[in-house]
Amino acid sequence: MKDINCPVCKEPLTEIAITPDGRPPARSAPRDSKLGITYSSAAVREDVDGLFDYRCWQRTCAEKGECFPTIEALQNHVEQAHRRRFCATCLRGRKVFLFEQLLYSPDDLRRHHEDGDRPDVV
Numbered sequence: 001m002k003d004i005n006c007p008v009c010k011e012p013l014t015e016i017a018i019t020p021d022g023r024p025p026a027r028s029a030p031r032d033s034k035l036g037i038t039y040s041s042a043a044v045r046e047d048v049d050g051l052f053d054y055r056c057w058q059r060t061c062a063e064k065g066e067c068f069p070t071i072e073a074l075q076n077h078v079e080q081a082h083r084r085r086f087c088a089t090c091l092r093g094r095k096v097f098l099f100e101q102l103l104y105s106p107d108d109l110r111r112h113h114e115d116g117d118r119p120d121v122v
Contacts, residue, residue, distance in 0.1 A: 057099040085109050
């Protein structure tokens with residue numbers, strides 16, 4: 001979260017407003033001064049905060065929705081329950097939400113390290 005540039009136009013964004021309808025939020029709207037984000041409501045803030053939780057998003061997961069305390073705990077769960085792994089390089093450098101990260105079987109992870117992903121995958 002150190003990069004404050006717009007992912008599209010690359011301009012620095014010192015203030016961000018998150019609203020469901022595109023209208024500016026009220027002055028009394030919840031604000032996270034550390035991130036420079038103003039939310040239109042507490043419910044919107046809760047939804048956005050949930051994007052950063054360590055949760056398993058696999059459809060068939062028995063523990064879907066459970067919040068893991070650390071990324072390592074989620075990685076262990078994904079490996080044990082689903083036999084999939086994160087790419088450590090992508091976790092550090094790919095600027096997407098956690099649930100948008102790709103998961104790999106051991107063979108696919110090896111191929112990913114050697115050849116990357118097909119353009120239609122990412």
